Amino acid sequence: MRIETRSIEFVPHSERYGRPRRLFTVWFSSNLQVTALMVGTLGVASGLSLMWTLAGLVVGCLLGTLFMAAHSAQGPHLGVPQMIQSRAQFGVFGAAIPLLVMVTAAVLFMAASGVLLRDPLKALLPVSDDQAIVIVGVLTMIIGVVGYELIHRLGAWMSLLSSVVFGSALVVLLVRAGVSATAQVDAGGFSMPVFNLVIAQAASWTLGYGPYVADYSRYLPADVRTRDTFWTTYFGCALGSLGMMALGATLAAVVPAALQVDPGTAVASLFGPWARAALLVVALGVVQYNVLCLYSAYMSTTTIFSGFARLQQVRQGSKTLLMALLTVLACAIAVHTQYHFDRFFADILVGQLYLLIPWSAINLVDYYLVQRGRYSIDDLYDAQGRYGRWNRGTLIVYGVSIIGTVPFMKFSFFEGYLAQRIGADISWIAGLALAGLLYLILHRGQALSGRRKPLETGGGGVTSAR
Template sequence: MMKRQTPFALERRTIEHIPAAERHGKPWHQLALWFSTNVQINTLITGAVTIGMGLDLTWAIISIVVGNLVGGLFMAYHSAQGPQLGLPQMVQSRAQFGFYGAVLPSAMVVLMYLGFAVEGSLVAGQAIATWAHVPKIAGIVVFNLVLLLIPLVGYRLIHAAGRIVAVISGVAFLALFVWLVPHLPSDPSGATTHSVGAVVSAMSVCVAWQVTWAPYVSDYSRYLPEDTPTRVTFTYTYLGSAVGGAGTMIIGAMAAAVNSAAVNSDAIGFLAGRFPSVSGLLVAALLLGLVPAGAEGPYGAFLTVLSAVSADGRVRSTAAARAIFVTCFATVASVLAALAGGSLLATFQNITLFVLALLVPWSAINLVDYYVVRRGHYDIPALLTKDGRYGTCNWWAVLIYLVSIGAELLFINSGMYVGPLVGFLGGADLSWLVGLVVGGMGYYVCAKLIRDRRPGPVARPSEPSALPGLADPVRGDHQA
């Protein structure tokens, strides 16, 4: 039996397969983690974006609920892969793209991590600067320095922090909801639009929020016992993320309906100001709510980069390597946040839609491969080698990924870029649907026509011979 460790025990693993002896935790921990990750100020601001896009509160809420319920499906299905494979998500992507081919989507994922780290730094930095009466850059630096402590320790502390923050954030946002309800405008429609294009685009923003968890959601479920049923992992993850995300975004839309300009300039300051007697505590609670998601960024980026440069992720000192990387990551995020300017809501919308365009084709390819083509059967030792049976680069899969992104560019509608076909759709941003269909269908057809993708065996941790570096690795395809 594995010796029980405290949340402050340093994580020894990087991207390696997690053996059965080190599996621990309960499926409901996924609910607590993803609830706390979604019940935070960045989620609230994403909900406020729907009002900034011109919707009234009713249509904003509809867009938020539909977008989170749809987007949550992607991330929950990725989460369900974790206990079965015991690997980080981007390592499993080697099966679709090859060892070097997987570097491309990995690079896109690192860009996503940076984008959301900048968002969190902007929000927290402004709040700290306002309440501590220091320059904004000082607030950004302080936030990222504090945030470094959790990813330096690793997986266990992220989960423990998530369970604590889930309660604190839940109480804080419930109090905000109670305050906002009687202060909503008597005429919530105002100078708003009900156009199909605006509603669909708002849904896309909410879908994007959920899809952004997909590249690393299984990083936090891979430690669960491998006999954890897929439906159980899926359900707990989905409820935590989709419900937590939708509820928090609705509060954000309500806040923007009350005072969009205040939310745009200093969201934490505006919300904390609703309770003057405990405003300091509320600022602390809202900042604390950024910790789990903020810690997941540099932690996940470290695993993603390692999966791109190392076959099995083995380094001389895991703690030192993680410390160097997350420190550099936080430094870059701080610099980018300090240089960022303009509207906070516009920045969130642009980053979110940009990330969505990059991730949806990858997600479609990954899910089709796992659930349809291979049906969960992978040669795990081969995934942890550079020249295994999955190849160095599956050019056809890389091409499908790039073609899918190219197709999406025709339908994107954001402040930074508007696709040429958006006008014909009444302004609706359907890029993610296009990426889903082109990526998923394209990969399925090519997998059937170009290569024999019959499932290979899953190397169980109870099979010592199947682990990397030992004799008699699993070879060849499993002929069903």
């Protein structure tokens, strides 16, 4: 295993390796951690019964992961990072707009992970609050610099370790609760607004991986079947996220007092004398998720600069420096806001999804219905090429789609008219439908004919979906 030297450039076919099954472990393990657990607690905490909460989580996870896995299937056939491919829709310069949203979201999630891991690390090491956050950042950066292969190997090991810890936690939880659990499980009732909210939260969690999921499949050989890439990603993400969210919902219903402390500490406390070992696995799981955020923030930042500077490769020193800067920024945000983090970032993190979901719809419609996987790789790196600098039509569709979903949005400080009438935030559905439909109308001629002029390319060639 060597330090990854590739970044935003096309991965040559001679360097492709691996099988789609490794996508299962990387997405299963990255979801099998306490951040996803917290999403599962929200329905029960809002008064919904455990059974209805679990039903909402199932619907949300299974729906949201469909779109995430569809992005993953692009990786082997294009051989480029996910957001580089967005230049085909937005233009080489225009892609910087959704990329900025992606970088912001990734850095904020890194900061959130640092705050979330602060107390577990303090339970393991004699460090201060700030030092714990910095340690998380350093570990994240080291793994991120090594890159792709280490991320996948860590995913394989964490799939095993996290399954043992969190699976055992569920068993211990149910055994300890005993007969008294029955009344607590039946507590609460049904509320359509809360049920819809649970679906939206679960779907948004998996949809959030869309802008960078193909970064972890782009090294696979180009001849792998699309359905293999899709389903291994789908089941890995869906089972991992649903398993952790279900554990969170059960924890909230059966032992609600456990959620008054840090979620990682609450899970580890179930293991008695083995609590420190369990806490170590919990911490590593969040670090792994943090690495995905850093790696993707780096890829997106590099894509922005490379578009304007006409770069196709990034040196190792530049990669390390950029990852260090992103890590420092995330740590600074976490340290500065750690004692009132929720107040500042709950709305911001949700807001990123409002901006990224229309991008997802545009990207998927273009890949599967308009271009059908045929792209000129060379032109993705050339502002003078077929994709141009700015694609005004796509940018208008993107802007109109965001504005069109405002009535469906729901923040702590703002609730759209339709969100009030429906009683839930379904802006993710509105964003997907509106952006996808408008983009398809814009390119209806290409989508209906299925015939395009042959693409003239250089060394990068043309890639097409299988």
